[in-house]
Amino acid sequence: MPTLTIAGYALLGITAIMVLVLMALLVSLVRMSRMSRHAKDTRVETSVMSAALQEALMRLKAQERAMAARAEASEQLSNQIISGVGAGLIVVDREDVVQIVNPAARRILGLPGDGRGVTLTSLLSSSTPLAEVITNTLRTGVPVARRKLRLEGRPSHLGVSVSPLAGPDGVLQAAVCLFTDLTEVIELEEQLRLKEALAGVGELTAGLAHEFRNGLATIHGYARLLDPSRLPEAYRPYVDGIRQETSALGEVVTNFLNFARPEPLSLVPVDLGAVVERAASDLPIETGRIERTGTFGEVLGDEVLLRQAISNLLRNSIEACAAAGIEPLIRVHGAAEPPHLRISIEDNGPGIPADALPRIFKPFVTTRAQGTGLGLAIVQKVIVSHNGRIAASNRPEGGAEFRIQLPLATTAR
Ligand SMILES: Nc1ncnc2c1ncn2[C@@H]1O[C@H](COP(=O)(O)OP(=O)(O)OP(=O)(O)O)[C@@H](O)[C@H]1O
Numbered sequence: 001m002p003t004l005t006i007a008g009y010a011l012l013g014i015t016a017i018m019v020l021v022l023m024a025l026l027v028s029l030v031r032m033s034r035m036s037r038h039a040k041d042t043r044v045e046t047s048v049m050s051a052a053l054q055e056a057l058m059r060l061k062a063q064e065r066a067m068a069a070r071a072e073a074s075e076q077l078s079n080q081i082i083s084g085v086g087a088g089l090i091v092v093d094r095e096d097v098v099q100i101v102n103p104a105a106r107r108i109l110g111l112p113g114d115g116r117g118v119t120l121t122s123l124l125s126s127s128t129p130l131a132e133v134i135t136n137t138l139r140t141g142v143p144v145a146r147r148k149l150r151l152e153g154r155p156s157h158l159g160v161s162v163s164p165l166a167g168p169d170g171v172l173q174a175a176v177c178l179f180t181d182l183t184e185v186i187e188l189e190e191q192l193r194l195k196e197a198l199a200g201v202g203e204l205t206a207g208l209a210h211e212f213r214n215g216l217a218t219i220h221g222y223a224r225l226l227d228p229s230r231l232p233e234a235y236r237p238y239v240d241g242i243r244q245e246t247s248a249l250g251e252v253v254t255n256f257l258n259f260a261r262p263e264p265l266s267l268v269p270v271d272l273g274a275v276v277e278r279a280a281s282d283l284p285i286e287t288g289r290i291e292r293t294g295t296f297g298e299v300l301g302d303e304v305l306l307r308q309a310i311s312n313l314l315r316n317s318i319e320a321c322a323a324a325g326i327e328p329l330i331r332v333h334g335a336a337e338p339p340h341l342r343i344s345i346e347d348n349g350p351g352i353p354a355d356a357l358p359r360i361f362k363p364f365v366t367t368r369a370q371g372t373g374l375g376l377a378i379v380q381k382v383i384v385s386h387n388g389r390i391a392a393s394n395r396p397e398g399g400a401e402f403r404i405q406l407p408l409a410t411t412a413r
């Protein structure tokens with residue numbers, strides 16, 4: 001077996017060392033290349049992740065913007081609904097503080113300012129029944145559905161619904177009240193009912209009253225034939241009594257006939273301003289005055305009947321003022337607002353007695369000892385037969401006010 005020399009051993013050793021160094025180099029090269037690939041992968045991953053994050057962020061921001069826009073749009077829509085809706089809306093919180101009053105509510109109730117932030121009772125001091133139903137729902141949580149409320153003055157009738165509003169915890173937070181002005185509808189219903197009732201009873205009662213008047217005229221005639229000077233002293237007052245009573249009754253029956261007889265109207269264009277002038281100048285007024293303001297126009301109507309209606313109203317004002325010892329100041333104001341002419345007759349008298357007010361247009365309703373109670377019934381009949389409307393109220397500053405609405409024939413003059 002050949003033996004190696006020292007130099008051979010040394011060569012072998014060097015070769016082995018070099019192989020080892022080479023292997024170590026190779027291993028570290030492989031490792032380095034792996035590490036650089038890993039670093040590259042990590043960089044790619046990070047950039048992918050940051051892009052995804054950025055996209056998610058952008059999507060979130062877009063969603064936020066869309067939600068804010070949607071919230072703004074829905075708030076705008078609800079504001080538009082609240083201010084555009086024709087019904088009145090009042091929202092009151094449980095501390096009785098008004099949170100929302102929409103324009104329709106302010107218009108219907110004639111409220112000044114925007115009404116928010118004040119207490120309900122101070123906001124609705126002139127419409128107490130409305131404040132009462134809202135307060136009731138706030139206290140009890142019981143809703144009110146389509147209730148008709150009667151108010152003093154105008155509007156005289158409201159259709160009201162009140163709903164309780166509970167928070168997420170179920171505790172009552174507020175009351176929401178929606179209402180509409182029913183005044184015109186109810187007045188129209190009443191006028192229609194009246195027209196029908198008048199047509200129904202008119203003919204029958206007019207026939208009866210006519211007979212009655214004939215009988216009265218006969219009694220009155222005989223009583224006039226009796227010469228008191230030829231009667232024993234004791235009987236003379238009876239004859240006077242018969243004469244007075246029959247003539248007073250005759251007047252009642254004549255008035256009633258005017259009221260009940262279904263009269264055919266002779267329609268011609270009538271200047272209402274002139275009618276008011278004539279009615280005013282025909283009336284016996286010693287002190288005080290009747291003034292005419294505004295614009296009047298022509299209506300298609302029966303001049304005699306219209307003058308009688310205006311005259312009855314003016315006479316009532318004068319009589320009411322005289323009874324209260326007040327110098328009458330009567331203002332007849334015309335407002336020609338096509339297609340209607342509105343006339344108001346206001347006085348400075350004592351006003352219409354509250355208990356009589358709801359009934360004054362009914363026949364035989366009177367508070368005057370000498371009255372027949374037919375004056376206003378005739379007025380109403382005349383106005384209704386001209387397709388008009390009439391309403392009465394007491395003015396807040398005192399005195400009575402009658403408001404008439406008639407269809408205009410032409411435009412105002
Ligand atoms: N301007 C007014 N001021 C106060 N009260 C009034 C006024 N107009 C009418 N009234 C009230 O209405 C009632 C009815 O009036 P209406 O004209 O129908 O009858 P009258 O005046 O009593 O009697 P008549 O007119 O038949 O002689 C009156 O009795 C009065 O109480």
Ligand SMILES: [Mg+2]
Nearest residue numbers: 312316375376
């Ligand atoms: Mg009268």
